[in-house]
Amino acid sequence: MVVIGGGIIGLSCADELLRAGHDVVVCDPAPASGATHAAAGMLAPAGEAWFGEGARLRLGLDSLERWPGFAAGLEQRSGIDVDLRSTGxxxxxxxxxxxxxxxxxxxxxxxxxxxxxxxxxxxxxxxxxxxxxxxxxxxxxxRDRHVDPRRVASALLAVLGDRVVPHRATPVAGGVALEDGRVLPADVVVLATGARGLASVRxxxxxxxxxxxxxxxxxxxxxxxxxxxxxxxxxxxxxxxxxxxxxxxxxxxxxxxxxxxxxxxxxxxxxxxxxxxxxxxxxxxxxxGTPDNGPLLGVVHSPGPETRIVAGGHYRGVVLLAPVTAAVVRALVEGSPPPDIADPFRPDRFERTTACS
The missing domain is CATH 3.30.9.10 (D-Amino Acid Oxidase, subunit A, domain 2)
Structure with a gap:
């Protein structure tokens, strides 16, 4: 399987899939150089909470509770301190x-x-x-915490090693096409392309x-x-x-x-x-960003035999939501029910809203 996008979301999804025993490759011409590079690393769903975004708050609180285990495991495997701090x-x-x-x-x-x-x-x-x-x-x-996203990215890149391919990739039927003309076949393609390349993301x-x-x-x-x-x-x-x-x-x-x-x-x-x-x-x-400030998490249509999964649109929660996003993607890959809190963030929700209006 291939993950397109080497920010903290794509790298976390790849790490989760690799630890679960899946063969995975990440494609990105400049890994961890986008929003991950600039992010402050606030794991602060409470501080980010606002009216009308209750589902997003619940998703953030779930991911916040996953962070200590996520960080500890990453530090142990990479040898890199990610500077997770629980000072509120x-x-x-x-x-x-x-x-x-x-x-x-x-x-x-x-x-x-x-x-x-x-x-x-x-x-x-x-x-x-x-x-x-x-x-x-x-x-x-x-309950709010913070972490250093640059250190997290360095740790993820260290544990993934040469599974991170420094090439731009485009999804095609049956896999992904690299900018050098090669095609990587894949049964699953995860789209974690950040601020560009996904419908409903700006x-x-x-x-x-x-x-x-x-x-x-x-x-x-x-x-x-x-x-x-x-x-x-x-x-x-x-x-x-x-x-x-x-x-x-x-x-x-x-x-x-x-x-x-x-x-x-x-x-x-x-x-x-x-x-x-x-x-x-x-x-x-x-x-x-997305129209409702929530991420896109779920399976989308594919013209080929592969399964396409979107993990994008995380807006201000790019760092906070990495662990829960990785868990959702793993569940979708393995055919298990994703956490219920992810259900409001299905990628087709804006299409359904338009159809009902």
Missing amino acids: NLLIGMDRDDLAEVFRCCALLEGSGVQAESLDRDELWRREPGLSSRAAGGAWLP PVRGEVIRVRTRDAPSHMVRARVHGQPVYVVPRSSGEVVVGATEEEHPGHAAPTVGGVARLLDAARQLLPGLDTAELVDVVARDRP
Whole structure:
């Protein structure tokens, strides 16, 4: 079988299938260089929760619980520490309007049975002394985690080895065609092509900044700073990841002056210690978005004898949803029932919605 796409989703699916005893190859001209390379690695379904996305929250919570076992097994097999950290998530509102949005999120979480503890200014500063004294308040989400996606990708590439083929591939009847003209026969083709190449998936641009500082926060922080969303994620290496821009426009994914300026301004207001941080890296990549912000997980039509499975459209959950996506793909390959929580994310759901309207 062949997996097209060597981001964290495609690599995780291939690893799961290989460990289950299947013969698998991954095709990608530049593995782990897309959204995986830019991702902050927030395993934060609670922090990402929003109204009307209950199914996505449940899928994320399921995958979150799979992450410790997934990371431990990967570390053991690869020898690479993926920097999985369980320090929770601080949601911050800089002013009253920002804080109102935080509390709306908390009310939603409480209705879904997810723990969210409201914090006043003093409680916030006790947890994270580097926060600005102007922060209005916030909340604590203890179950959220974060991980370093670049290390995860390195570990997956290490365990998959020469099963990762650095070629662009296109699905054809009976397998995939490589850009050099060769055809690889396959009984199963998994489409994990990221932001391009899948029906109902569109690119959503995101910019990410990496800095190095001695004043790094000890927690993952998500905030609204006078309406501007921003997140700050510390790494064990001393780096800090700053991000949150979302823009929809065509063309090559490149950082913009305006996007970077907004991120830096919001991050510095939130954590004044970042003012003296050393700028390390600025990147932009396209997230794979769908009309309802949920992934596409399931079997799709194939013109040939092979089974085609889509594993794409993960949007902001590219890293978070890797373990549960791998489990769904394995179940589909082996003819077992996928987890029930994956049912709302069948690839044909948008076609069915159009037909019923």
